[in-house]
Each structure stands twice: as C-alpha cells, then as structure tokens.
Amino acid sequence: MGKSSTGKDTVFKKICASESLNLKNIVPYTTRPIREGEKEGVEYHFVSAGDFESLSEAGKVIESRCYETCHGPWIYFTVDDENTDLEHYDYITIGTLESFVKVRDYYGPDKVVPVLIELDDGIRLTRALEREKRQEHPKYEEMCRRFLADSEDYSEEKIREAGITTRFENGVLEDCVNEIIGYFTSQNI
Numbered sequence: 001m002g003k004s005s006t007g008k009d010t011v012f013k014k015i016c017a018s019e020s021l022n023l024k025n026i027v028p029y030t031t032r033p034i035r036e037g038e039k040e041g042v043e044y045h046f047v048s049a050g051d052f053e054s055l056s057e058a059g060k061v062i063e064s065r066c067y068e069t070c071h072g073p074w075i076y077f078t079v080d081d082e083n084t085d086l087e088h089y090d091y092i093t094i095g096t097l098e099s100f101v102k103v104r105d106y107y108g109p110d111k112v113v114p115v116l117i118e119l120d121d122g123i124r125l126t127r128a129l130e131r132e133k134r135q136e137h138p139k140y141e142e143m144c145r146r147f148l149a150d151s152e153d154y155s156e157e158k159i160r161e162a163g164i165t166t167r168f169e170n171g172v173l174e175d176c177v178n179e180i181i182g183y184f185t186s187q188n189i
Contacts, residue, residue, distance in 0.1 A: 001100050002117035003150035004143075005128040007170045009043065011117055012094050014177045021184055026084060026093035029055075032074035036135055045079075055079055063095075063102030067149075070141040078103055086111055097154055101162050113187050115180055116159065116167045 002008050016025060029045045031052055040046055052075050055061050064077035078099060084091060086107065095103065097116075104112040125147060132138045166183065170176040 001095055001097055001115065002119070003124060003154050004146045005124040005131065006117045006119040007173065008094050008117055010173060011170060011177055011180065012092065014173070015092060015180060018181055021181065022090070023092040024089050026078065026091045028076060028078055028093060028095060030074065030076045032076070049075065052077065062106045063099050065096060065098060070145060071139065097158055097162055113184070114162070114164045115183070116164050117170050117176065118167050119170045
C-alpha cells in the first residue's frame with residue numbers, strides 16, 4: 001500500500017516475479033473505467049456497480065471504498081471469491097491503508113503482513129502527471145483529487161492506528177524491491 005504514484009504497481013509486479021517468494025495474487029475489484037495499458041484480471045477486475053451490489057448482497061465483499069471522483073462514484077473492493085487458499089499458499093495484493101486494516105481483520109493479524117511504500121511528494125506528483133498525460137483522455141482533476149486525499153488517507157495518525165511500523169522508501173526501485181523481499185523472508189513468508 002501507499003499513496004498514489006509511489007510505484008506500488010511496479011514494485012508489486014517485481015515482487016510477484018520473485019521465484020523465491022512464490023506469491024499468488026489477490027486481484028482487487030473496481031467499478032472505475034479501465035486505464036490505457038491495464039488488463040482485466042491483472043491490475044483489477046473491472047466490474048459494474050450492479051456487480052458490486054450483487055457480490056455485496058452475497059456476502060462476498062471483504063472491504064470496499066467509494067470515492068466521489070470528478071467522474072462520479074468509483075468503488076474499489078476486495079472479494080472473497082474463493083480463490084484464496086491461505087492453508088497452502090501465500091498471497092500479495094495492492095490496496096489502501098483502510099483496505100489493509102479490513103483485510104487483516106478478516107483473515108487475521110497472523111496471516112496479513114503490511115508493506116507501506118513511500119516516496120517524496122514532489123516525485124509522486126511528477127509521476128502522476130506524466131502517467132495522466134499518456135492517457136487518451138487525461139483526468140487531471142481526478143489526479144489532483146487523489147493526490148490531495150492521500151495526505152489524509154495516509155496520515156501519521158492512521159498509519160500508527162493500523163499498527164504499521166515498517167516502511168519502504170521507493171527512491172531506487174531495485175533497492176526497495178530487495179528490501180521488501182528481505183522483509184518477507186524475515187517474516188517467514
């Protein structure tokens with residue numbers, strides 16, 4: 001987890017590729033439109049608001065967050081879609097601080113290890129702007145909304161309340177990835 005544009009997706013992909021960890025992926029769900037370059041079932045399962053309601057009514061939604069964006073409400077959520085077998089496999093997923101707490105509470109604190117990725121705000125803003133420029137239809141207002149919301153969502157108080165004591169600086173990608181792999185290894189993951 002981490003603020004927008006900290007490099008979570010890139011770090012995530014490199015961690016997933018680590019043969020020594022052999023992690024499986026829990027793919028989150030969202031009702032937001034797919035971005036250029038994303039693939040269904042890789043970054044997210046892209047679903048309708050009706051699909052979210054059906055999964056929620058079936059008791060399958062572990063956690064959800066609705067963001068009132070400049071383009072209407074977007075829901076991000078984690079589903080117990082019966083593809084997660086914690087008895088036999090270890091998993092990795094991307095989420096927010098809020099989703100980490102709910103997933104940890106759902107599966108148990110002995111089964112969920114937090115990884116908080118950080119990066120200088122100036123670098124994050126530059127990365128976010130460059131990514132948005134590459135989109136066919138840039139959503140600059142939404143990019144700014146997310147950037148500003150991160151300050152509250154990842155406040156020191158909320159990080160402390162979540163019990164997170166270890167953080168990973170993504171200044172140099174390979175160093176960050178190696179540090180996280182070492183952390184997982186020390187946690188017997």
